[in-house]
Amino acid sequence: MKYSNLVERLQGRRTTAWEIHHAAQQAAARGEDVIVLSVGDPDFGTPxxxxxxxxxxxxxxxxxxxxxxxxxxxxxxxxxxxxxxxxxxxxxxxxxxxxxxxxxxxxxxxxxxxxxxxxxxxxxxxxxxxxxxxxxxxxxxxxxxxxxxxxxxxxxxxxxxxxxxxxxxxxxxxxxxxxxxxxxxxxxxxxxxxxxxxxxxxxxxxxxxxxxxxxxxxxxxxxxxxxxxxxxxxxxxxxxxxxxxxxxxxxxxxxxxxxxxxxxxxxxxxxxxxxxxxxxxxxxRAQIAADMRELYRRRRDIVYERLNGVPGLRCLLPEAGMFMMIDVRDTGLDTHEFTWQLFKAQKVSVLDASAFGETASGYVRLGFVVDEPRLVEACERIAAFARQRAG
Known part of the structure; x- marks a missing residue:
């Protein structure tokens, strides 16, 4: 059967970036100890x-x-x-x-x-x-x-x-x-x-x-x-x-x-x-947004404190939002390899940021989308993986 050319126009390399997120969701559904940081959907509920x-x-x-x-x-x-x-x-x-x-x-x-x-x-x-x-x-x-x-x-x-x-x-x-x-x-x-x-x-x-x-x-x-x-x-x-x-x-x-x-x-x-x-x-809006902003600022600072300076990793401190860009080039892995090897070794999913554009090649995107104890644990797993690569 023939499909419209529109179908092909809607498909592209950028849309395949979610594959690791889907794999993480499936692993979590099987009961595996996965920490999903690959999508902007926070852990807490709507007020x-x-x-x-x-x-x-x-x-x-x-x-x-x-x-x-x-x-x-x-x-x-x-x-x-x-x-x-x-x-x-x-x-x-x-x-x-x-x-x-x-x-x-x-x-x-x-x-x-x-x-x-x-x-x-x-x-x-x-x-x-x-x-x-x-x-x-x-x-x-x-x-x-x-x-x-x-x-x-x-x-x-x-x-x-x-x-x-x-x-x-x-x-x-x-x-x-x-x-x-x-x-x-x-x-x-x-x-x-x-x-x-x-x-x-x-x-x-x-x-x-x-x-x-x-x-x-x-x-x-x-x-x-x-x-x-x-x-x-x-x-x-x-x-x-x-x-x-x-x-x-x-x-x-x-x-x-x-x-x-x-x-x-x-x-x-x-x-x-x-x-x-x-x-x-x-x-x-005023109170809810202020609470959200403070929560994400605190989570941002937790990640930056624990990962910036870890051998192989350099973190970019974001000015807004719920994500951090991390330069992983010094690990010796390209970003696709880094995200999948990290997931297989430590059960943490982050997104290959090169999907957002060639400018971001060498970076991964990490979301502040789990509670603080779980976020600390995720940082420990990522740091352990990076140190193993650097060692």
Missing amino acids: EVIVERAVAALRAGDTHYTTIMGREPLREAIAREHAKSSGRAVGKENVMLCAGAQNGVFVSSLCLCEAGDEVLVPEPMYLTYEAAIRASGATLVPVPVDPSRGFHLDCDALAAAVTPRTRAIFFATPCNPTGAVMPREDLERIAEIAKAHDLWVVSDEVYADLTFEREHVSIGALEGMAERTVTLGSLSKSHAMAGWRLGWAIAPETLVGHFGRLALCMLYGLPGFIQQAALTALEN
Whole structure:
């Protein structure tokens, strides 16, 4: 039987990076003593106040179709919270709900790009960006960054990558996998490039509430950028709601209308009880996000203290998020060998970061997604493996 070319465009090297994670899940299901650090799904549950709102909504019968774009009270709440955190006033007409930021990237690609277009994406980049962009027929053009500068963007390299076919710039700040937070001056330079060449910008800001030392700045709030920017947000990381699949896109009203036509075909609206839970999440955002941020900061410091300086390992201290990049080149193994040998020897799964882009070759990504005693044990296992390699 023949399949659509779209199937092939959605398949790529980056999407195979999850194989080690699936192997770890299967081993855990068999009862093996596995520590899974290969995905951004934390060990703790969604805060009780959010869960109870969803349960009450279910019991009250909120199980019917909802509006395609999302209910107005929730869209209004998202607009208020975005204005509060970014300084950019938006209305509910600029907001559409989506099934997490990944869905937002996919929808943005289909609405903004077409065959023959080029999309500039700083790498390392999140794994599904490539498939989402290729689905539109556009070509992803990676823009390498310098690991020695903490994986921060070289804006001159970005400007040099623009061609007459360039249609958009996609990026994440804070970045998954690196934890880098774009400083204001870099965002201002990107804004200049976008305005000079009439480009769209898609800014994935899922980790905005989880910054540590550096301030998060939303590029859509910069002068002249609101009309050409899609800002993606989510409750997955800041509220431990990864499995609830609720995110949003903030964009010009006309573009949001186009998003809605895609949503009609793809989702037909998100469940009402989840939207009610999201309202409660936003009502308690300040405290919940602060608690999450402190938890991840503490876990980050635990990993850095125990692994940085171990023979063969060099850790990059992330500025945000729930991941750490670790340089393993001095172990003498490439990252694919390192991740699989570590898993077989110590039953700890981390991700080969080269899947996020060639810039990250030689690095693995470790998630702060287990409790602190288990995280300490994972560090001890990784250190033992690295010392054995160095010895």
